Amino acid sequence: MDSSSNEKDHAGKYTDIIVNYIDGFHYEMIPADVIQYAKMVIMDTLGVTWAAPVKKTEISRRIIEFVHTVDQMQESTIIGSKYKSNAINAALANGTMAHDIVELDEVHNRAVTHTAAVIVPAALAVCEREEKSGRDLIAAVVLAFDIECRLGIALEDASIYARCFHPTSVCGVFGAAVAAAYLLQLEKEEIRNAMALAGCQASGLIAWETELHHMSKSFQSGMAARNGVTAALMAKMKFLGPPAIFDGKYNVFDAFSDKRNYHLLVEGLGSRFEILGAGLKQYSSCRHTHTPLDAFMKIILGHDLAPQQIKKIIVRATEVAALMTDNNTLPTHNTQLVLSMAAFDRKISVEQYLHERYKDPEVIELSKRVEYIVDPELTRCYPEKWPAIVTVETQDGRNLSERVDYPKGDPNDPFTFDELKEKFMYLLIEGVEKERLQRVIEILEKLDAIENIKELSLMLSA
Template sequence: MEALRQLAAFVQELRLEDLPQDVRDAARYCVLDTLGSALGAAENEELAAIAREYAQWTGLGENNRSARLWGSAQRTNLMNAVFLNGMMAHQLELDDVHTASKSHVGAVVVPAAWAVAEALGCSGKTFLEAVVAGYEVMGRVGKAMDVASNRKRGWHTTGIIGTFGAAAAACKLFGLTQEQTANALGLAGTQSCGLWAFLAEGATCKKLHTGRAAVNGVASCLLAKSGMTGAIHILDAKDGGLYPAVSDSWDMEKLTEGLGQSYEITRMDKKPYPCCRTTHPNIDAALRLRAEGVRAQDVAQVLVETYEVGVLQCGFSKYPESPVEAKFSTPFTAACALVKGHVNQADFDEQTLQDAQIRRIAEHTSVVAAPLFTERYPKQWGSRMTITCTDGSRRVCQIDNMSGSVAVPLSPEQEQSKFLGLAAACMDLPQAQRLMEEVLRIEQKQTLPQVGM
C-alpha cells in the first residue's frame, strides 16, 4: 500500500481509547501550549487589522456554522477562523517545535482542528483524536525528508508540511473515508508554501505560513469531500513530487515506520523563550554562565559554535533593527540573557534594542558552524558558548539538550504557568484557570470550551 494511503488509514482508524496514556497527556498539553501562545498575541494590532479587513469581505456560509477568533467575542466563518487563529498561534514565536521535522506543528494543527470541531459541534474526544492524527501526519511527512537541505534551499518547513497535518485533522473531524483522506493529503501537498525571505528584511509575514498551511489543509479536506482527487504520489513523484522539489534527499520508509506504535506528539519541544528555537541553546548557555558568576560588564568576546542551519538562520553579525530581527538573532538573545538574566516577551522592544550593554556584547559575538553540532542536527539542536572576559579568562558552556526539549522537558507546572501568563493578555486569571482546567480534561467535554471573552 502506498505511504499516503497508509497514513490515511491511520487517520481514519485512530481512536482515543486505543492510545497510550502518555500520548493522550501529550495531546492535551500540546493544545494548552498552542492556545496559550495564541492568546498571548490576542491583542496584536496587526492581527486585529487583518481580522477587521477580512470581516469586510467574507461572511458565513449557507449552513451558518461559525467558529470563534481566539481571545475575542468575534465569530466568523470556518476558513477565516482557521487562518486567523493559525497566524495568532505563531505570532509570539512561543509555539511548540518538532525538532525531527524542524516544524511548528501546534500552530497549524490545533487551530485547524479547533475551528473545524467548533463549527461542527464535535466532542472534545473527537477533537483530541484529530489533534493526534494531525501531529502524527505532519511530523512524519517532515522527518522523512532532509530538513537541513530544505531550509538551505530557503523553504520554511512548517509551511511546506503543515498542509498535511491540517488536512489529516480536518478529515478525521469530517469523518472522511480512507480514500477521501488519501486524496485530501495529495491535495494538501500541492498547496504547500512558505519561504524564508522575510527574515533578511524583518518582514512580519512568517506567521502567514502557519495560517496558510492550516487553511489550505482544511480546504484540501473539503475538496476531497466534494469529490476532487489528489496525487497519491505527491511526495515522491519523479515529475512534480514535493520531496524532489524542496529537499536534497528523503526516505519514504520513515513515513510509516512504527506507525501506530510510536507517536510524534510525544516528541515535541515546548519553548521557554519567545524567539526562534535555534537561539535557545545559546540563551541557556548564557544564563548558566551568568549564574556561575560571569558579569555582563566583564564580557569582551563571545563565540557561539552551533549547527550550519543555526548560523544561516540566526547567526547574523548585523545588530537587529526590529523585534522580528531580534527574535532571530543569536547575538542579541544571548547578550540579553547575559545582561538581564532572562529573555521574555517584554525584552523584544525598542528600549531593550537600544540597551548599550546588550548591543556591545551582541556586536562582539561571533556565530560559527561546528561539525559536532551540524552532524547531530536535527536530532539534537545544540551549541557551545565560549566567553572571553576582559581579564583574558575564558568560560565555556556546552548545551546538548536545551530547556523545553524532550530530554529536558518543562514540568506540567511550568507549562501551566506559561499558559496562565500568556492568557493574561486577554482574560483575567480565574477565566484563564477555568479554560486551562477544561483543556486538561477536554476529552470529557461534549463540546469545546469557549476561548474568548
C-alpha cells in the same frame, strides 16, 4: 540525489499506507501518556495564540481585522477576539497568531517544524464547526502530528531550506489537512484527495528571514492551517486530486527535497507517536537560540556577571542553527541580539520585541562582540540533539564555558504540567481575569471529558 529506495517499485505504496492509517485511526489507539502530553501541547499552543491579541501585537491586530473584513460567518472562534468566521479563515487567523512574534510555540525536534501552531488552530476551527468533543480534538492533533512530522523527517529540513522553502508551512498544510479530514470523517478516497489537495497548495518561502517584523513568518503558519482545512473541505465535496501525492510520478519530494526517504513516511506508524517529540519553549526566540541561551544563562547567573564584565561571547553550534540565527535580520532569529538582550535583562520575552529592546545602543554594542562558530562535531548530533557550547570571556581574563544539548522544554528536559500552567498564566494574566484563566486550565486538563469543544472555544473569545 538520495535514493534510499527505488521509486519505480512502489509508486503510490506509501500514500496508500498513510491514507489507510488515517482512515482507521481512532482515539482508543492512543496510549495514556500520549494523551497527557497532547493535552499539554494543546494548552501551550492555545496560551501562546491567545497571548498575541492579549498583548496587542501588530500581527494579531492585522490578521483579526483582515479576517473580520472578508468573512463574518458565525462558525469558528477567532481566539482573543469577539469575532467568528468560517473554519477556513479561523484557521488562518489563529494559525497566524499561534506563530506570532510571541515566538513561544512548539517545535518538533526531528521534523524541525512548528507543528502545533498549524495543527491546533486547524483542528480547533473544524472541531467547533462540527461540534466535536475534546477527545476528537486530541485524536485529530495526535494523528496530524504523526503524518506531518514524518513528512518533515523524510524530506529533511536542511534539504527543504536549501530550496528556499519553509518546513513549517510546506509540511504543515498536510498536518492541517489530516486533522480536518479526521474531524470531518472523510471516507478513504476523500482522505486521499485531501492529501493531494494539500500538496497542491504546499508553499512558504524562507524569505521571511529578511523581514524585520515577523509578519510573513507568522502568516505562513496561518496559511498552512487555512490551506489544509480548505483541502479537507473540498475533498468532502468530492473535489479530486492526484492519487499518490507522497510517492507518485510527481510528488512532494520532487518539489521540496533532494531526498527520497519514502520509508520514513511510515516508519513506526501506529507505535511511535510523533507528538512526544514536540519541544515546548521557555524563551521568546527561535528554537535554535535556546541551547545557546540556556548555556549563557547558566554562566551569567551562576557567576553573577553584569554585561559590563563581558569582553566577548563565543557560540559554537550546528550548521543549521547558524543558517537560521547567525546575525539574521529578524531579531527573534538573531543569536547575537538575543544573547545581548539576555545579558542586560536576564530573560528573553515578547515584551523585548514589542518595545524594540534590540535597538538599544548598549544591546547592539554587546551583540557585536558575539562570535558564532559552526562546529562540525555538534552538527553531526543534529537534529537528535540541538547542541551549543557558549564561552564567555570576561574583562578580568576568565573563560567560562557551558554546553547544553537539550533546551528546557525539550522532551529530554520537559516542562511539568505545573510549569506549563505557570507559562500559560504568565502570558495571559495581564489581560485576562485570573478566574477565567483557571477555568480554561481546568477544561484543558480534563479535555478528554469535554463533550462539545464549544465549551472551550467560548472561553477563548474576547
